[in-house]
Amino acid sequence: MILSVAIPIPLNHLFDYLPPDNCNLQQLKAGLRVKVPFGKQTKIAVLIKIKTGDECDISKLKQAEAILDAEPLLSSKDIQLLNWAKYYYHHPIGDVFISAFPTALRKGKSTEPKSSTYFQLTATGKAADDSLLHNAPKQLALLKFLKSQKNTLSNVEIATHFKLWRAPLKALINKDYVRTCNAPGISDQNSLITQQTSLTANAQQLTAIQSITSQLDQFAVYLLEGVTGSGKTEVYLQIIEKVLARNQQVLVLLPEITLTPQLEARFKQRFAVPIETYHSQHSESQRQSAWLAMQKGNSPIMLGTRSALFTPMPKAGLIILDEEHDASFKQQEGFRFSARDVAIVRAKMLNIPIILGSATPSLESLYNVDKKRYQLLRLPHRAGNATPPRLALLDIRNQSLQEGLSPQLIRDIQRTLAKKEQVLLFLNRRGFAPTLICHSCGWVAQCSRCDANLVVHYQQQKLRCHHCACEQALPRQCIACKSEELKPLGLGTERVESALHYLFPEHKSVRLDRDSTQRKGALDQHLAAINQGQVDIILGTQMLAKGHHFPNVTLVVLLDVDSGLFSIDFHAPERLAQLIIQVAGRAGRAEKKGRVIMQTRQPEHPLLNTLILHGYQAFAKAALAERKSAELPPYSYQALLRSTSHEKDSAFEFLLAVAELINSHTSNGTLVLGPVAAPMAKRAGQFRYQLLLQHKKRKQLHLLLNWLMPEILKLKQARKIRWSLDIDPIDLY
DNA sequence: AGCACGCCGACT
């Protein structure tokens, strides 16, 4: 018998081993982790196939060191999905398979909790002596709490609750859980769902809930388009309740931002079942226990980011992917999968529904609605009395600006402040100024390692590159001509902040960007101050755009909307429109009506006008029409080959060789665009080039790549540089 | 990806 295993290295084939000594051959199943010798190292691999001895030459096979799991960690459905992903993304099999596991399990950690107390408790079925827990304050607190419930819990129940402590510690400490959970064991989930009062759904919410819950037993993709504040979460919660009642598991995927705690709180308030969370801020062991709780079917809900996508679920019933347009669902290095696209394939393989939620759906998803692949459900109204904000362009051509603020804008801000309402200013550029220029000779401070200007940071008295780790002291004299006429050029949040101080000296303003919130807890402090009304003007970058509620903000300003209009990337208009709507969503969420002002030097711009006059749907329609006439995705399919090297020529020559390879092969109609220098041709000392492949038929593009990938590995140019393949790239950058 | 082997420049 031979074990074919996937090893996490950049080689696209399996490696064969003989089973380890004293191993029960009956227990060998795909999905087990195996420890194997590999060259001079040992690696953790995943068992993919079991072959009989006569399929290959046994004589030069090594023997595996150990089988690490008693039962497979991946089911055949999981393996099927990972195999699909490996083909679709043309990525090495071992890398793909290992990405399904939390890092602790990738390193070979045991799936058994190793606490000695745990074993004593499970072995004896008795509650432990307190003195055993002197090193484990959390366990001790839990045990003391459970013992205090003596009148409702038997000793065996105390031990069982305690046994489960790792994953749902908080849920256990919650009295509601203990009360509703007389016979613990997740198999009886119904008793764990709290019958708290859910909010009364409005007509649209009800339609959405009913459409989905009436067909929970089959695959379907629902696009839930809900404007900001329309109550998408309530729809999710009511549907999840139905899925839990069917004794099934739910995976909720969220963008990589700090929204998880808020949603987690809301879920915990609603459901008294264990709820797992899975994101990069958790420790390795926290992620392992969350993953295992789902994998064993012990927990019914997981809230997680992209990396939670492959978490095994023996009782999967529903996948929800919120903010589906968000770019963070695409992995941007290594195995570059789209969690949204793979989640849909997963739902299809499991024959369960998937809900994609967004206030600003991606153009691909709207296209799929058009093609009747997805079912559109709309929540067009804000909950309660809140009215949608009014959007307006403010022409700043020929206006004398004070640090980027036009006279009319300053008057509008003053009026809003006079009404004791808050103002939110958005500028997606941190630092004081993006450029430092010599007024005397024209010298510009540039990064030595990147094709980028250094950004002036006045508070720190530094010039910093926003693309690598480079920084230097702010010079007093021009490096070229020694003149002292150095001028900061352009606008960053730091500069606007100082302008706000002298324009509105009576009013408190706060700046929220990566620099001002680096200190742990700083962001929360600022947000608390804002919500307590201690702040009049909120100024910030991208991080303001998502999720936060500022109920007293009635004026939202995008200081410079033009910078988003000139990108070479065809995704840029879509991104900008989504950003505008998301930022606008921060205004007037309570009773007060909100307005949004966008400063522009392009007041006639068709995209901006369509968005403002006719809304996001109309914008999306127009943008899709443009994509269609240009034969861009989703009307064609793309794959992007990137190369980087510290030598300019070798990065270029590699892609040139690839292009020649394709062109000399057969022309199956694949467009070969490039190689060209990346938009930022040099970054952190590395030269960057790219080659774009495009075809109207996905199938044809993938056939070409099937042939091309092994050929690339044979190219001698490939060994000198680093390269990667990105299927369905979302930024050509 | 690692980690070896192997053949050429600056050092005790």
Next chain:
DNA sequence: GTCGGCGTGCTC
């Protein structure tokens, strides 16, 4: 005379 640079090749 060695130490060590990274080009090339292999991993069941």
